[in-house]
Amino acid sequence: MRAPDTILPLRTDGLGFTAGGVPILADVDLTIEAGAPTLVIGPNGAGKSVLLRLLHGLLAPSAGCVAWDGPAPNPERRQAMVFQRPVLLRRSVLANTLYPLRLARIAGDESEMRARAALSLVGLAALADRPARRLSGGEQQRLALARAAALGPEILFLDEPCASLDPAATRAVEEIVATLAGRGTKIVMTTHDLGQVRRLAGDVVFLHRGRVREHTPAAQFFAAPASAEATSFLRGELLW
Amino acid sequence: MQDLASAFATALALIAAGDRSVAQIVLLSLRVSLTALMVAALVGLPLGALLAVTRFPGRRVIVVVLNALMGLPPVVAGLLIYLLLSRSGPLGPLGLLFTPTAMVIAQAVLITPILAALTRQVLEGLWDEYAEQLRSFGASAARAVPTLLWDGRFALLTVLLAGFGRASAEVGAVMIVGGNIEGFTRVMTTAIALETSKGDLPLALALGMILMLIVVAVNVLAQGLRDAAGRWTG
């Protein structure tokens, strides 16, 4: 465990986001602690992706704030994010993995070592010299994970990483996520796949219409959802 | 028709004979235009990339000005540079008027806005795709510029070709600032203009065909490079 050298917990206070006058998120008060993965779920348009982007700092909040309450400095350098559709540079697999390491000014030898280790972790070591954009969809997402993992982030945001993948590729991504979580990386991940939540989640954040309806340990969420919306959602009923 | 046939025969004869003065003119044309392209690329590509990734007050004005400058009449550019480089002008002491360097400057001035404006267009699409990911990596806009230039390199090759085409086809500006001095500043286009004015239309047309041949060869080369590399990167 990372012990005192940590940027966690992550706390939001009255966090809100408005786009073009339309409120997307409002009054989000969350505390995300180190530990097992936090899964953010909710119907389409609930504001899951926006929440992740606010937490990661890609969007500036319209209201409230995001605070890293841990003692470690430079929280922006200790987090990474993987997007639903992986954004791969027009370079080789290895060069893609090296890019953020070089950006973080990690020395040549070490960045090469870390990049290759991350590629082995996701099973792409043999494809290191291939052009990244020639990989299959599942391979591309694994590469995006390797690229983020190579940075050794304390917290990793995953925005629907399996949304466009087939079951086999999804299983591969889940295995990688579980491995990273097991190594102590805090995972914050959105999904609309309840099976995935059961397989991975430590705790669940349930979003509905831009508000946090529940934030409970996964077991409790599935056993006894507190809100009517969550109950319907679990039953597979359409929510809006 | 007879003129065309005769021009074609003349062009072939000139190429077959390896005419020394024609070869010299061709080489100077290539040297001037490629140097101008390099200079313009050093300014235009980063400028275009910067405009693609940054949003600041006045950016739209710069974009509009760049787009307008793409249509800068070569004669006007030539005249401005003539007045700057003339011995009586502010840069007169450099003694650059009527030299190949003056022609490089004129062509670079003409194509820099083209390279910058086209680069901005090409890289804006790429930036749309990359922006979030690069910001997630903590890359600043300035740091994104070389990344976009490198990742957009094959599309930018087309931009460079457009610049090269415009530079090598240009006659008004290089005529004014180069002076069309035989054996020193005479390039393909000014030679064509000269032969036309001497009424030797077949020779003028033959030179024009050779110029086209060169431009086509450069394009084929670049396209081949692009295709080969494009197959690799996807």
Place this chain on the structure above:
Amino acid sequence: MITIMRRTALGAAFALLALPTLAQERSITVASTTSTEQSGLFGHILPIFTRETGITVRVVALGTGQALDVGRRGDADVVFVHDRAAEQRFVSEGFGRERRHVMYNDFVVVGPAADPARVSGGRDTLAALRGIAAAKAPFVSRGDRSGTHAAELRLWQAAGVDPLAGRGQWYREVGQGMGPALNTAAAQNAYILTDRGTWLSFRNRQDLRIAVEGDARLFNQYGLMLVNPEKHPHVKAADGQRFIDWLLSTPGQQAIAGFKIGGEQLFFPNAADAEPVS
């Protein structure tokens, strides 16, 4: 990435540096007229001069007015043109050192073979111009302040005709060099005043032929001036003067006389004439 950009920058810098080094040879710049350049005279005489002196001569061929302007701005070392009045002004303004006669040729009036103004075959230029104006037959004018343009305007004035009255109709000013003006005249079956040298070397004559020649008024004197180094200190006075002296010397004058097209001499050296007919 950065290394690549650095390399490109270095390469560009070297390429730029490489261009001026070609200019290191000993050379002078001469502002002259399209008639001397395009007739091929310079192609004939300059190699002889360069062989004798090691000085390369770079000729910028423009209309006389523009050539004198280039001299005024100090962008040439020697001016070699044909418009006596403008040349004298150039010298009296202090831009040129003394003006020297170097050679002459003559103008000819050329026109379509059909000769709509019925002026062909005569020697009287003024009568021919009056005939062209009366018939409103198309006439192409250089319209570019060149020596030929100035000579043409003097001839109209002497003929008592104001051609500008026919502007836009039969009197067509093209504002270009001799060659393009001849191309235009050939395309439009128009009359035009041209120097004989350009006419003889002109290849796109189509239906044009000489209508008037041999009139004393068609005399065309070329003058030679060093750009005044007191106005423009960077002028290569010694080498420029060397060029002038050579053109005026026997070898130079012989070189001029030796230039022929189709066996016909184009320019007649007359450096020795103190005050030639004009």
